[in-house]
Amino acid sequence: MEFIQDMMNYEFLQKALITSIVVGIICGVIGSFIVLRGMALMGDAVSHAVLPGVAISYMLGINYFYGAVLTGILSAIGIGIISQNSRVKNDSSIGIVFSAAFAFGIILITLAQSATDLTQILFGNVLSVRSSDMWLTIIVGVVVLLSVLLFYKEFLVSSFDETMAAAYGLKVRMIHYAIMVLLTLVTVASLQTVGVILVISMLITPAATAYLLTNRMSVMIFMAAFFGALSAIIGLYFSFTYNLPSGPVIALATTAMFLVAFLFSPKQGVLLRTLRINKRKDIFTDPV
């Protein structure tokens, strides 16, 4: 286990490890709510919409975090405004806003002439994590986990039955936007690790995997956080050992876990279900 040896020796590797674990955990936690609320497309939209913010920050010479959070949140609000004030359905307004923001971001980055940065932002490079990035990620992690802990009740009831929640006076619109803000923070914190294009795999796939394995939301959140962290570590390992971009490796790691759950999950597993059905068929056909 050379990797562990190197981990002890290289500080950049330690930073990368801590950052990826935190990213994996918070992506799993927020991803669980995104999956349960049917907002996967929204996650994709916000991740693409941070691009112009990154470009603008780069031009102004400030940390990319601020610009990215700003455009991410603006796009979430824009999507809400379009779908609430017109006949355009939510998924269509998401498509409109996020393609526009992404296109705008690509043009800005091209104008700023930073082609190398573009590939890093798009596909992630966990090995280039600086101390400031690591601390930012940790702070975002604390904010996200604290919010979920404090508002767990409200997040649960509004995700499960928004109408009932609204009827007893819960501000469900505000909860929606709070989750959008958390989603944006998580997305931005993940940029270094997985990149804009593949953040969605980190948000959706571990949560969807957990969804197949349990009947309780609290358990689902813990499992999703675990799968997220595990795939982030796997991504770091391959990225370091085989010099591969971390984002795609992480995405494939999450997919592998999903496939295993999809096939073998005791309750929902496709394989076991097929076997069971075949067995039942045998019973029926036996006497013939």
Added chain:
Amino acid sequence: MQQINVKKLSVSYYGKQVISNVSFSFESGKLIGIIGPNGAGKSTMMKAMLGLIPRDSGEVMIEDQPLQTIQKKIAYVPQRSNIDWDFPIIVKDTVLLGTFPKLGLFRRPKKHDRNWAMECLKKVGMEKYAKNQIGELSGGQQQRVFLARALAQKAEYFFLDEPFVGIDVASEEVIIRILKDLRNEGKTVFVVHHDLSKVKSYFDDLVLINKEIISSGPVEYVFKPKLMQKAYNYSLNMMESVGGEV
């Protein structure tokens, strides 16, 4: 005393008015049916009363207060079709949601809240299923669990949208018995309903609606062939069931 007052309530979707000028008033402590044909605006009226969708105009006063100020005294059971039945939640935790309104922000449900939720689950005869995921239940069982959740809210006013649609006879009997018990305890219960055969045995009062109010008041007064014809636009088989009973 008339404690529930709805005045000139109108609601539009994208500029098209679906209920207009709905007004009625009732005493509290009654079991009130909201009836009318499909698409008449029953669900819309209920949601507008509860402030869940924007109104064009109108007001809803309960105990002389606008509804928003007594939201914690209201339990609403939406139509079953709005629920994601694959959601990772088990039966007893679903009922526990009913204790959230009174807990408010930051407070977690405690042991006595959990016990109370189990008690409510027993009232609807579903305690055996406490640990099942909600999607594993039949339609009638699901409806009973949602009624248990409403009971857990310790509300004064209950609003149920089509609770009897697509459920078994046993569940329907359990639910109507509990609704009548609530009424006997002095609670007010509104039920959206479109099966006319049991209207007379279920409800004290009726709101008959088809885009506008056709009539409202005691069942004996509203449930008459002429008014029903007007609401249901002369649909023949409907009339047989009314004619048979009135």
